[in-house]
Amino acid sequence: MTATEDLAARPQSLMLSFLGIYLLDRDTAVYSGSIIDVFARVGVSEEAVRSTLSRMATRGLLTRHRRGRRVYFGLTARATEVLSDGYRRIWHTGAVNRDWDGTWTLVAFSLPDNRRSDRHDLRSHLIWAGFGLLQNGLWIAPGVKDAASIVDSLGLAENVTVFTATHAKPTESADLVHKAFDVPAIAARYNEFLTRWDTPDPVPALPDDLARQLVLHHDWLQLVRQDPHLPAEHLAPDWPAIRAEHTFQTLAAKYLPTAGAIARDLMDEITVPASA
The missing domain is CATH 1.10.10.10 (Winged helix-like DNA-binding domain superfamily/Winged helix DNA-binding domain)
Structure with missing residues (x-):
């Protein structure tokens, strides 16, 4: 093409x-x-x-x-x-x-199979906002992200946990980058x-x-x-x-x-x- x-x-x-x-x-x-x-x-x-x-x-x-x-x-x-x-x-x-500055924004969620559409929408919005999947149900992005607006716009506040953190040994930030x-x-x-x-x-x-x-x-x-x-x-x-x-x-x-x-x-x- x-x-x-x-x-x-x-x-x-x-x-x-x-x-x-x-x-x-x-x-x-x-x-x-x-x-x-x-x-x-x-x-x-x-x-x-x-x-x-x-x-x-x-x-x-x-x-x-x-x-x-x-x-x-x-x-x-x-x-x-x-x-x-x-x-x-x-x-x-x-x-x-x-x-x-070494800070990560983390978003954790678990949605049942009968809410696949909500799960898909949330994943799509997270990817668009710069998040990567670290492990099942846990997404991360470098820096402080406005994850709350994503969650609120989808009506999923009760299904999602959002927090910011820094890595601690034995985890290295470089490993997080390449895993997620x-x-x-x-x-x-x-x-x-x-x-x-x-x-x-x-x-x-x-x-x-x-x-x-x-x-x-x-x-x-x-x-x-x-x-x-x-x-x-x-x-x-x-x-x-x-x-x-x-x-x-x-x-x-x-x-x-x-x-x-x-x-x-x-x-x-x-x-x-x-x-x-």
Whole structure:
């Protein structure tokens, strides 16, 4: 599968990257036809764009604004929250955890077989938040995590125990890292990013810097959202996230001026009230 075919198969994650770059923190909505024009640059069909916009509006992530025969899409408060989290992960949290203080957040739970759906939802939320499975029913993450909000959102407060701790002998933090997390798989994802982007001509099939900007941000956001932000002191000195983060930041700065100019020419926007 080529790069554009892969993106065409996942238009919603690409849409979130687009919205994060061009609508976050702006009280504007963009014409659906403009979004179709942007996404055509990365091989996403008009039908897929319209379906994605409709689905995201139904899920409460986008608002519709009609001006004559044109429909514009803006962000809801929920979308703003999701996109702000992505922004923090990209530009503030980063890919390399050099400031870990030795603390772990632990989540323990036991749910019977007749609550498999609850168990699946909890596991999915924990993985998304950077937790790894240490042993049956016990999940850990480096640092202090807001596990309470995960548990409360799922209505599982009575079934879950949350606490913070530090390791004690004979347990070593390095052992916890490698027991609870698939470190080789995390490294492989960063190396795949480097193969694609750390080259003289990244993704040559893409037509311009707007397309490259959009795909670059999409690829990087998917990476950092899957990264549990493990302590750098327990990873190899040549941990590929270090070079990958530098590559992302360098290319993001390189594409920004040209991509922004292309986007301004393409995008028909209107001012709308702030999301609520």
